Amino acid sequence: MKVCKFGGTSLASADQIKKVCDIVTSDPERRLVVVSAPGKEFDDDIKVTDLLINLAEAYLKTQNCDKELNQVVSRYQRIAEGLNLGDGIVKDIENNLKTRISLGYDHKEKFIDRMKAAGEDNSARLVAKYLRSLGYNAKYINPKDAGLYLSDEYGNARILPQSFKNLSKLRDMDGILIFPGFFGYSLSGEVVTFSRGGSDITGSILAAAIEADIYENFTDVNSVYAANPKLIKNPKAISVLTYREMRELAYAGFSVLHEETLAPVFRKGIPVNIRNTNNPESKGTIIATTRKITNGPVSGIAGTGGFLTINIHKYLMNREIGFVRKVLSILEEESVSFEHVPSGIDDISIILRKKHIDDDKVSRIMERIAHNLVVDSITIGYDLALVMVVGEGMMNSIGVAGRATTALAKGGVNIRMINQGSSEVSIMFGIDEKDLDAAIISLYDEFFDENNE
Numbered sequence: 001m002k003v004c005k006f007g008g009t010s011l012a013s014a015d016q017i018k019k020v021c022d023i024v025t026s027d028p029e030r031r032l033v034v035v036s037a038p039g040k041e042f043d044d045d046i047k048v049t050d051l052l053i054n055l056a057e058a059y060l061k062t063q064n065c066d067k068e069l070n071q072v073v074s075r076y077q078r079i080a081e082g083l084n085l086g087d088g089i090v091k092d093i094e095n096n097l098k099t100r101i102s103l104g105y106d107h108k109e110k111f112i113d114r115m116k117a118a119g120e121d122n123s124a125r126l127v128a129k130y131l132r133s134l135g136y137n138a139k140y141i142n143p144k145d146a147g148l149y150l151s152d153e154y155g156n157a158r159i160l161p162q163s164f165k166n167l168s169k170l171r172d173m174d175g176i177l178i179f180p181g182f183f184g185y186s187l188s189g190e191v192v193t194f195s196r197g198g199s200d201i202t203g204s205i206l207a208a209a210i211e212a213d214i215y216e217n218f219t220d221v222n223s224v225y226a227a228n229p230k231l232i233k234n235p236k237a238i239s240v241l242t243y244r245e246m247r248e249l250a251y252a253g254f255s256v257l258h259e260e261t262l263a264p265v266f267r268k269g270i271p272v273n274i275r276n277t278n279n280p281e282s283k284g285t286i287i288a289t290t291r292k293i294t295n296g297p298v299s300g301i302a303g304t305g306g307f308l309t310i311n312i313h314k315y316l317m318n319r320e321i322g323f324v325r326k327v328l329s330i331l332e333e334e335s336v337s338f339e340h341v342p343s344g345i346d347d348i349s350i351i352l353r354k355k356h357i358d359d360d361k362v363s364r365i366m367e368r369i370a371h372n373l374v375v376d377s378i379t380i381g382y383d384l385a386l387v388m389v390v391g392e393g394m395m396n397s398i399g400v401a402g403r404a405t406t407a408l409a410k411g412g413v414n415i416r417m418i419n420q421g422s423s424e425v426s427i428m429f430g431i432d433e434k435d436l437d438a439a440i441i442s443l444y445d446e447f448f449d450e451n452n453e
């Protein structure tokens with residue numbers, strides 16, 4: 001049995017949904033199908049998830065969201081018309097949205113998640129109905145009935161372990177099962193969503209739960225590329241990657257997969273195949289436990305901005321037992337997760353994602369560290385970007401860091417920080433955000449330009 005997931009662009013219009021259904025029905029093993037909400041049909045279009053967020057925010061502000069509701073309903077109406085599904089399903093979707101609104105809220109995040117989840121939920125109902133209209137035995141599956149339970153971290157939920165056993169029962173159901181991505185339920189029965197792009201995670205959870213042969217993730221590109229195609233013209237296509245490589249690349253900006261996608265399938269060793277809904281003949285990229293190292297030390301170059309760093313200096317820090325634990329326990333008490341902690345003998349820096357923390361919290365954390373740990377200095381560095389040079393082949397190859405730093409120097413990029421984990425699967429460079437594009441281009445030229453290989 002295969003699990004396949006289709007992203008927003010694959011659901012953006014009636015024509016796209018027809019392609020999805022052709023792909024699903026062309027292989028009898030494709031029986032568990034995860035769908036996103038309709039995404040952008042053209043460049044200036046707005047994703048249904050964003051329309052739903054607008055709707056929720058308008059309602060929270062003014063208790064009125066008629067205009068926003070109509071925008072969402074007309075998106076689905078256009079799709080339903082193109083699929084010849086009649087008005088019934090459009091009325092159902094409108095009622096579904098109105099019921100969600102009428103349930104009220106005791107806090108904002110809960111309400112926003114309930115509204116956001118309507119995108120995938122109604123997509124799944126619509127696709128199941130369309131397949132039935134073609135004569136297939138297809139069912140919409142409600143994540144609550146199937147037992148997909150999540151932590152009650154609204155907008156950023158994580159899977160609860162008991163879900164896997166519940167979801168494994170889907171294996172025994174007949175027909176084609178259409179499962180909405182992106183959300184599940186808290187133990188108290190509230191809708192909770194993953195972070196944005198989280199339908200990828202749903203697909204991975206389902207693949208692990210039913211022990212699928214493969215997790216096919218259909219998107220709108222032919223494969224994963226060695227660097228961002230918006231920056232590098234015709235970058236090298238990657239046919240096989242390991243989970244570790246993909247995890248590092250997704251972490252640092254490869255948006256083809258949500259960065260939390262791989263954990264469930266990785267634990268079960270289920271391969272992932274990234275494929276293109278618009279070109280199903282293309283074999284795409286396989287992500288698996290191991291691969292043959294045939295392509296040189298580096299598989300890909302990724303980079304992303306949006307980080308800040310708290311730099312702590314204390315003379316003789318290296319002799320002070322428990323120093324780092326005390327710093328990290330302040331972060332824990334403030335519910336902040338850190339990304340990296342590069343250190344020297346008398347310095348540590350804590351790298352945080354800006355989107356995980358606001359200015360007040362940063363100031364509070366800095367005051368607490370300065371006061372409780374009596375440090376000599378504590379400063380903040382803004383506008384940090386991270387660039388990762390990623391590849392399993394680096395482990396047995398000498399001089400990769402040298403080549404990378406020389407390339408960055410040639411590109412005029414100042415390195416603020418370097419970090420290499422013990423797995424040697426990646427080298428991370430902390431640089432100024434303004435240098436990000438130059439850094440990626442220089443590193444790509446160094447490792448992928450044929451003249452340098």
Ligand code: ASP
Nearest residue numbers: 036037049196197198199
């Ligand atoms: N629709 C959600 C989003 O736009 C989740 C997803 O598509 O994966 O973030």
